Amino acid sequence: NYGFVYGAKFELAYSRLYPFVFGFVYESQKNKGNSDFTTVNSLTQFDTKLTSLGGSLDIILNKFIKSDFTTTIFSVEVKYAKVVRSIVPAQTLPDITTDESLLTYSAGLGFTIYVFDLSGRYTFAKDFSNLAFQMKLHLPIIRF
Numbered sequence: 001n002y003g004f005v006y007g008a009k010f011e012l013a014y015s016r017l018y019p020f021v022f023g024f025v026y027e028s029q030k031n032k033g034n035s036d037f038t039t040v041n042s043l044t045q046f047d048t049k050l051t052s053l054g055g056s057l058d059i060i061l062n063k064f065i066k067s068d069f070t071t072t073i074f075s076v077e078v079k080y081a082k083v084v085r086s087i088v089p090a091q092t093l094p095d096i097t098t099d100e101s102l103l104t105y106s107a108g109l110g111f112t113i114y115v116f117d118l119s120g121r122y123t124f125a126k127d128f129s130n131l132a133f134q135m136k137l138h139l140p141i142i143r144f
Contacts, residue, residue, distance in 0.1 A: 023057075031047065043089070
């Protein structure tokens with residue numbers, strides 16, 4: 001099923017570290033359960049919420065791919081994810097846990113236009129693996 005992801009990423013970019021940008025990532029997403037699954041199991045609600053914390057490394061590819069219009073970025077992330085399922089009415093389902101933790105890995109490619117990043121990312125996370133298309137807004141907070 002599709003879902004909506006929101007979060008924040010704090011980055012440290014320093015000219016001596018170029019082309020590398022290190023970051024701290026927080027993400028949260030909530031997905032509704034498949035309607036066929038909820039109907040077959042007589043459920044009124046089967047939501048899954050993932051909350052993730054971790055680190056990221058962005059590699060600015062303009063050092064290798066010359067462009068005057070945009071900045072191309074390759075990104076990798078490692079995150080600790082907490083998965084919580086809400087099942088109504090409360091019942092035990094075979095092979096379904098209501099609380100789980102796992103380590104996730106992501107890789108993506110995107111480009112920057114002014115203060116916006118547009119990218120695609122695939123996350124490797126056991127049963128929660130997903131493909132995401134993202135739009136990020138860069139807001140410089142501290143410049144030194």
